[in-house]
Amino acid sequence: EPGAGSDLASLATRAERDGDHWIVNGQKVWTSGAHKARWAILVARTDPDVPKHRGLTYFLCDMTDPGVEVRPLRQITGEAEFNEVFLTDVRIPDSLRLGEVGEGWRVATATLMNERVAIGSGSDPGRESGMIGVVARTWRQRPELRTPELHARLMRLWVEAEVARQTGRRLRQKLAAGQPGPEGSAAKLTFARLAQQLSGLELELLGAEGLRYGDWTMKRPEVVEFTGKDAGYRYLRAKGNSIEGGTSEILRNIIAERVLGLPPEPRTDKDVPWKDLPR
Structure with missing residues (x-):
C-alpha cells in the first residue's frame, strides 16, 4: 500500500463486517495485471484493536464489482503492467474469505x-x-x-x-x-x-x-x-x-x-495495537 511500503502488516485498507458481506475501503498499489484480472488477492484490516500482524484477513476480490477502480502506473519502460487499485465501499461476500478472520498474515x-x-x-x-x-x-x-x-x-x-x-x-x-x-x-x-x-x-x-x-x-x-x-x-x-x-x-x-539464524532487527511495534501505531 502507498502508506505501508515494504511493511505489509501495517496496511490500512479496512474491511468491516456487514452481515454476510464485508465492506472494503482503501487503496492498493503495484497490482500486477489488474487491468486484465477478473480476480485479485485482497488483504485487509478487519481488527484495528490488535497488533498489526493479527488483525488482517485474506479475501478474493471480484475486479468487476462496483467500487473497484483500476488506474495505470506508467513505468520507466513506457508500459503500465502495474496499477493502482482504489476500493470504495466494495461489498465482498464472506464466502470469498480465504482462511479464518484474523489469519490473513499466515x-x-x-x-x-x-x-x-x-x-x-x-x-x-x-x-x-x-x-x-x-x-x-x-x-x-x-x-x-x-x-x-x-x-x-x-x-x-x-x-x-x-x-x-x-x-x-x-x-x-x-x-x-x-x-x-x-x-x-x-x-x-x-x-x-x-x-x-x-x-x-x-x-x-x-x-x-x-x-x-x-x-x-x-x-x-x-x-x-x-x-x-x-x-x-x-x-x-x-x-x-x-x-x-x-x-x-x-x-x-x-x-x-x-x-542463517542471525538476531532479528528490533521491532518495537510487534505487540502494539495497530490503531495506536504512528502513521
Whole structure:
C-alpha cells in the first residue's frame, strides 16, 4: 500500500463486517495485471484493536464489482503492467474469505513464499535459459564486441546463472513435498541480481547500439516478456525485479533471520495495537 511500503502488516485498507458481506475501503498499489484480472488477492484490516500482524484477513476480490477502480502506473519502460487499485465501499461476500478472520498474515505469507519460488525458479527450460541465454547469444553472434574484461564477467555470470538454475531444481523438488520455506526468498533475490547484472552487461557489450530503445509509447501489456524486445527494454525492466515479489532488502532480512539464524532487527511495534501505531 502507498502508506505501508515494504511493511505489509501495517496496511490500512479496512474491511468491516456487514452481515454476510464485508465492506472494503482503501487503496492498493503495484497490482500486477489488474487491468486484465477478473480476480485479485485482497488483504485487509478487519481488527484495528490488535497488533498489526493479527488483525488482517485474506479475501478474493471480484475486479468487476462496483467500487473497484483500476488506474495505470506508467513505468520507466513506457508500459503500465502495474496499477493502482482504489476500493470504495466494495461489498465482498464472506464466502470469498480465504482462511479464518484474523489469519490473513499466515495466508499471505504462504502466498508470498510461493510467488518468490515462481519468480526465482518457477521453471527450468534448460541451460542458458532466460537472460543468460540472451547475453550468450549476443556474445557468440557479435565477436567484434568482445573484450577480455567483458569475457571474464560473462563467464562469472554464466556460472552463477547455472548454479541458480540447478538450485531452483532442488527447490522445486522440495516444494513438491510441501510448502516452500525461506529458500524461495534466496532464489528470488538471486534472480533479481542476475537479471540486473546481465542486462547491464548486455548494454556494455553492445556499446552505443545498446542505447537504442524501440518504442516508448504507453502500452497496457497482455503479458510481460522479460527477455523479449530489445536490450534497452531488458535493462530498464530488470530494475523492477528487485522490488516485485518482495524487495531485495526485505528478502535479505528473511534469509538472515530464518536461514542463517542471525538476531532479528528490533521491532518495537510487534505487540502494539495497530490503531495506536504512528502513521
